[in-house]
Structures are given as C-alpha cells and as structure tokens.
Amino acid sequence: MKVAFVVQRYGLEISGGAELHCRWVTEHMKKYWDVEVLTTRALDYITWENYYTASDAAVNGVPVRRFPVIKTRNPERFGKVQNIVLKSEHKKEDEILWLEEEGPFSPDLIDYIKRHRDDYDYFIFFSYRYYHSYWGVKAAPHKSILVPTAEHDPVIYLKIFKDLFRKPRGIVYNSAEEKKLINTVSGNENVKGEIAGVGAEVPEDIFSKQFCQKYGIKDDYIIYIGRIDKNKGCAELFDFFSRYKEETGSNIKLVLVGSTVLKIPIHPDIIYLGFLSEEEKFSALNKALLLLMPSFYESLSMVTNEAWAMHKPVLANACCEVLKGQCERSRAGLYYENYREFKEALMLFLGSSRLRSRMGKNGRKYFQDNYTWGTIEKKYLSLLKCLEKE
Amino acid sequence: MTDIKIDYDNIDVTDIMKQIQAKAASPPKKPPPPKKTESTSKPALQIPEPEQVPMVLPKWRRILLKLMKPFSPLIKLLILPVHHDLMQTVYNLYHVNKRLDYFNTKMEQSLTKLSGELYSTSERLDLKIDRFNERYDQISLRLEDLDKTMEYVKTLHSLCHNIVVELTKLKIEEERTKVKIRIMEKDFEFLSRKEQVLEKKAFK
Numbered sequence: 357m358k359v360a361f362v363v364q365r366y367g368l369e370i371s372g373g374a375e376l377h378c379r380w381v382t383e384h385m386k387k388y389w390d391v392e393v394l395t396t397r398a399l400d401y402i403t404w405e406n407y408y409t410a411s412d413a414a415v416n417g418v419p420v421r422r423f424p425v426i427k428t429r430n431p432e433r434f435g436k437v438q439n440i441v442l443k444s445e446h447k448k449e450d451e452i453l454w455l456e457e458e459g460p461f462s463p464d465l466i467d468y469i470k471r472h473r474d475d476y477d478y479f480i481f482f483s484y485r486y487y488h489s490y491w492g493v494k495a496a497p498h499k500s501i502l503v504p505t506a507e508h509d510p511v512i513y514l515k516i517f518k519d520l521f522r523k524p525r526g527i528v529y530n531s532a533e534e535k536k537l538i539n540t541v542s543g544n545e546n547v548k549g550e551i552a553g554v555g556a557e558v559p560e561d562i563f564s565k566q567f568c569q570k571y572g573i574k575d576d577y578i579i580y581i582g583r584i585d586k587n588k589g590c591a592e593l594f595d596f597f598s599r600y601k602e603e604t605g606s607n608i609k610l611v612l613v614g615s616t617v618l619k620i621p622i623h624p625d626i627i628y629l630g631f632l633s634e635e636e637k638f639s640a641l642n643k644a645l646l647l648l649m650p651s652f653y654e655s656l657s658m659v660t661n662e663a664w665a666m667h668k669p670v671l672a673n674a675c676c677e678v679l680k681g682q683c684e685r686s687r688a689g690l691y692y693e694n695y696r697e698f699k700e701a702l703m704l705f706l707g708s709s710r711l712r713s714r715m716g717k718n719g720r721k722y723f724q725d726n727y728t729w730g731t732i733e734k735k736y737l738s739l740l741k742c743l744e745k746e
Numbered sequence: 747m748t749d750i751k752i753d754y755d756n757i758d759v760t761d762i763m764k765q766i767q768a769k770a771a772s773p774p775k776k777p778p779p780p781k782k783t784e785s786t787s788k789p790a791l792q793i794p795e796p797e798q799v800p801m802v803l804p805k806w807r808r809i810l811l812k813l814m815k816p817f818s819p820l821i822k823l824l825i826l827p828v829h830h831d832l833m834q835t836v837y838n839l840y841h842v843n844k845r846l847d848y849f850n851t852k853m854e855q856s857l858t859k860l861s862g863e864l865y866s867t868s869e870r871l872d873l874k875i876d877r878f879n880e881r882y883d884q885i886s887l888r889l890e891d892l893d894k895t896m897e898y899v900k901t902l903h904s905l906c907h908n909i910v911v912e913l914t915k916l917k918i919e920e921e922r923t924k925v926k927i928r929i930m931e932k933d934f935e936f937l938s939r940k941e942q943v944l945e946k947k948a949f950k
Contacts, residue, residue, distance in 0.1 A: 616911060683759055704750055
C-alpha cells in the first residue's frame with residue numbers, strides 16, 4: 357500500500373507541533389506501508405520562506421518531495437484578512453483569501469496530488485487549517501485521511517472548514533474532545549474516525565540525581581515543560597504560583613524548561629533552566645512531584661503523555677477541554693479554573709504522596725493503553741483496513 | 747490535613763474536583779460577630795414615676811396657715827436651735843481644716859518622693875534612647891547595605907535569565923547545526939555513491 361503524508365513543513369529541524377507529529381507517525385508507519393512525504397520547501401512557519409533547495413530528499417529513510425512556496429506570508433496583510441473573517445460579516449471568497457494568505461501557498465503541491473492521485477492508495481493530511489490540507493483533500497477526497505490537530509480557537513468556525521471536515525474518507529483525531537468539537541462544528545459524524553493521537557518514547561538513560569546536582573536543586577519541585585509564553589498560560593501560572601507561596605508558605609519550587617518569549621518574574625522559587633536535551637528533560641520530569649499544564653488551547657499535549665509515562669500526575673488548566681477530559685479519563689490529573697481551585701488542588705497534591713503515587717500509576721496505565729507507538733500504529737492500520745473494506 | 751475524601755483504590759477525578767470546587771467556592775472563614783447584650787436586644791424597662799397624689803388639707807387648717815404666714819420666720823427662729831448648729835459647724839470646719847493641713851503635708855512629701863523617682867527613671871530612659879538611637883543608626887546602615895545587595899541580586903537574576911536565554915538559543919542552534927551536519931553527511935554519502943556509479947558507467 358502506498359501512502360503519502362502531506363504536511364506544511366517536514367524535516368529534522370522542526371521539533372514540535374503537527375510537523376513532528378507527522379514525522380513520528382510517518383517513521384513508525386514505514387514498516388507497514390510504502391510511505392512518502394509531500395511537503396513544501398519552507399522551514400519558518402511565519403513567513404513560509406523556501407529554505408530547502410532540493411526537491412527530493414530522504415529524512416530518516418523516508419522519501420520526501422518538497423514543493424516551492426510561491427508567495428511568502430505577509431503578517432500585516434494576513435492580520436487584516438484574519439480580522440475580516442473573524443470579526444465581521446464576510447463571504448466564502450474572503451475565507452479562501454484568508455487561507456491563501458495563511459499559506460503555505462504552494463499550488464505545485466496541489467497540482468502534484470491532482471496529477472498523481474492514482475499512484476497512491478491514501479493521502480494523510482496533517483493540520484486542517486493550512487492551504488495544503490484544504491485544497492489537497494479537495495483534490496483527492498476519496499483517498500484522503502485528515503489528521504486535523506484542531507484546537508478550540510475561532511478559526512475552526514470558518515465556513516470553509518465545515519465543508520473540509522465532511523470531505524475526507526477518514527479522520528484521525530487526537531482526542532475525544534477534538535472529535536466532539538469537529539463533529540459539533542461540521543456535523544461530520546458519518547465520516548469514519550479514529551482517536552489516535554501521538555506516541556511517546558521514554559529514553560533509557562535518566563539521571564535525576566546528576567540533574568539535580570548539576571542545576572543545584574535541593575528542594576521538592578513542580579515542573580512546567582514547553583514554550584514559556586502568555587498564550588500557553590504561563591503568565592497566569594506565575595501569578596498563581598507566587599500567590600500560593602505567599603499564602604501557604606510552602607517551600608515548593610517551580611522549575612521551568614523550554615525556550616521563553618515571556619519575561620520570567622524575579623522569584624527565588626521560580627527556577628528557569630532553558631532548553632534541555634531529551635535525557636535531561638526526562639530526568640527533570642522524573643524528579644518532579646507533578647507536571648503543570650497551564651495551556652488554554654491544546655489539541656493534544658505530548659508533554660502530558662510523557663509525564664504520565666513517567667508516573668507523574670498532572671495539574672492542568674480546566675479551560676482546555678482536551679486536558680480536562682484527559683485528566684478525567686486517565687484518572688491521573690486534577691484541573692483548575694481559577695486561583696482558589698489551583699491552590700486547593702496543589703495543596704491536595706503536595707499534601708498527599710499517596711494521591712500522587714496513585715495518580716502516577718493511573719497515568720502510566722493510561723499511557724500504556726493509549727499512547728505507546730504499538731497502539732498508535734494499530735489504530736492507523738485498523739482505520740485503513742476499515743476503509744479498504746468499505 | 748485536608749477534608750477532601752478520596753477513594754485511593756478507585757480514584758474518581760470528577761468527584762475530587764467537585765469537592766475541591768465546593769471548598770474553593772465556600773467563603774473564607776470570618777471571626778464570629780460580637781454577641782449582643784440582652785439590654786440592647788430588649789426594650790429598656792421604664793421605671794414608673796411615683797404617682798403624685800394631691801395633698802388635700804382640711805379647710806380649718808388651710809385658714810390657720812394663711813393667718814400664721816406673716817409670723818412664720820419668727821416662729822422658725824424660735825423653734826430651731828440655730829446657735830447650737832452654728833457652733834457645731836464652726837467646730838467641724840476647724841477639724842476639717844486640720845485634716846486638710848495634714849493631707850497637704852503628706853501630699854508634698856509624696857510628690858517630692860515621686861519627682862525623685864521620675865528623675866531617675868527619665869535618666870534611665872535617656873540612656874536607653876541613646877542606645878536605641880545607636881542601634882537604629884547601625885540598622886539603617888545595614889539596611890542600606892541590604893538594599894545594595896538586593897539590587898545586586900536583581901541584576902544577577904536578570905543576568906542569569908539572559909544567560910539561560912542565550913544558552914537556550916545556542917543549544918537550539920547547536921541542535922540545528924548537528925541536524926544540518928547529519929543531513930550534509932547523508933547528502934555527501936549519496937553524492938559519493940552517485941559519483942562511484944557514474945565513474946563506473948563512464949569508464950565502461
């Protein structure tokens with residue numbers, strides 16, 4: 357079976373988001389199918405400027421076809437069009453224009469799909485909101501599988517996407533909440549769907565003791581891993597943590613891992629470690645009492661899965677339906693909507709090692725049942741098997 | 747420590763969250779309001795004023811009193827022992843005066859004693875105030891040092907922050923460079939293999 361994975365960017369340089377999700381799935385599925393990646397030459401997701409020169413390459417043994425982006429994104433123009441489609445009355449043409457402005461505008465990629473749709477059995481499109489998915493699914497609807505990686509943001513309510521979610525043969529969702537959201541927005545219950553998500557692998561070498569010695573961390577700590585950004589709920593987290601420390605006098609520390617676009621407040625108990633290697637990241641996670649996940653919008657939190665893989669409970673933002681749902685299903689995390697709930701939940705966690713250990717075990721089980729690569733691979737295989745039978 | 751009930755064998759996140767939300771929603775505990783006294787809660791009892799019964803005198807007595815009214819001061823003077831009372835009052839006043847003199851002397855003595863004590867206390871207080879002032883100066887100096895140290899700490903913190911940010915950028919750059927090298931190595935391998943094949947073909 358020949359399967360093409362279609363994504364906006366592809367390469368070892370890209371270390372997160374739907375692109376990494378796509379690469380991991382592709383690399384794991386290559387043992388079952390004859391896989392190929394169709395993508396653009398872009399590396400920068402803001403401008404989509406052509407970066408890769410070669411049109412054909414191989415990344416970790418996967419053949420990759422790259423198509424040029426013929427129009428880079430102009431953030432100012434894009435902002436204006438986005439304002440029109442999100443805040444005022446508009447036509448479908450405006451939304452199509454918005455899609456073009458968002459990019460990556462690569463008509464050659466769509467032409468290729470049109471011309472070669474008979475050469476492939478299936479096209480798996482990643483990220484619903486970009487140019488390649490909308491026009492790609494339209495080019496070969498009967499062979500299309502969409503992995504939307506959708507979050508509950510205003511863009512999902514655009515009319516063009518209602519149409520898009522009804523078009524493909526199958527949809528691979530990241531979570532039950534994402535499926536519910538897309539079903540509600542588009543009424544696409546008749547499209548075959550599978551909830552899969554993405555797997556995680558825990559490195560073999562974890563040196564928590566050495567990690568603490570290296571960074572001089574002696575006390576117990578809770579951890580946040582990810583981009584330190586206001587959009588990820590970090591500003592609110594800093595505020596809540598400082599208030600918690602003031603009110604309770606607890607000696608807990610907050611360790612932050614990841615690159616930052618936010619000024620981190622001066623606080624003796626907030627320790628910023630910056631970007632860490634995978635081994636160090638897992639070592640840090642292993643020594644933490646719990647993982648904090650303050651993000652408002654997540655399609656699927658990879659780091660939450662990693663925490664559960666490491667037997668760690670999670671304290672998540674309840675405003676994110678996906679995280680809340682995952683905490684309830686896994687029985688491995690609590691959530692908060694405001695400071696008082698944050699305080700009570702954190703106090704409960706820090707005061708009960710038994711609860712942490714129990715929830716850690718539940719998390720590990722949830723991870724093993726749902727997010728090991730074996731399980732994810734089976735879900736993709738079963739979806740395609742189902743489609744073959746139809 | 748906490749009043750949240752958890753079934754550890756079968757953890758129910760929704761149930762725990764309901765308890766947490768209820769606890770978070772309950773208002774913070776306030777001190778109980780002061781108890782009101784009964785007197786304020788009940789209306790005050792009013793003491794009934796004694797009834798004033800008009801005194802009615804017999805007619806003959808009223809006439810007699812009217813007739814005797816012009817002679818009343820004389821009658822009073824003759825009836826009351828004024829001189830005796832006056833002498834008694836003078837005697838009492840003399841004794842009161844003597845006691846007042848005695849108290850005056852005693853008060854003067856006490857005042858002298860008190861002023862002596864007050865003087866010694868004020869001296870001791872002055873000494874203490876001097877010492878306190880010295881310590882206050884020392885503390886002020888130390889506080890100034892502390893302020894400086896805090897400024898240094900703030901500067902150091904922002905320096906550390908900037909260093910971590912720079913290190914993060916460098917690490918990301920390093921990872922990228924590594925990846926690029928790996929890609930270039932693979933390209934190089936591919937090209938050398940291509941070269942070999944082409945060489946073979948060319949020499950054939």
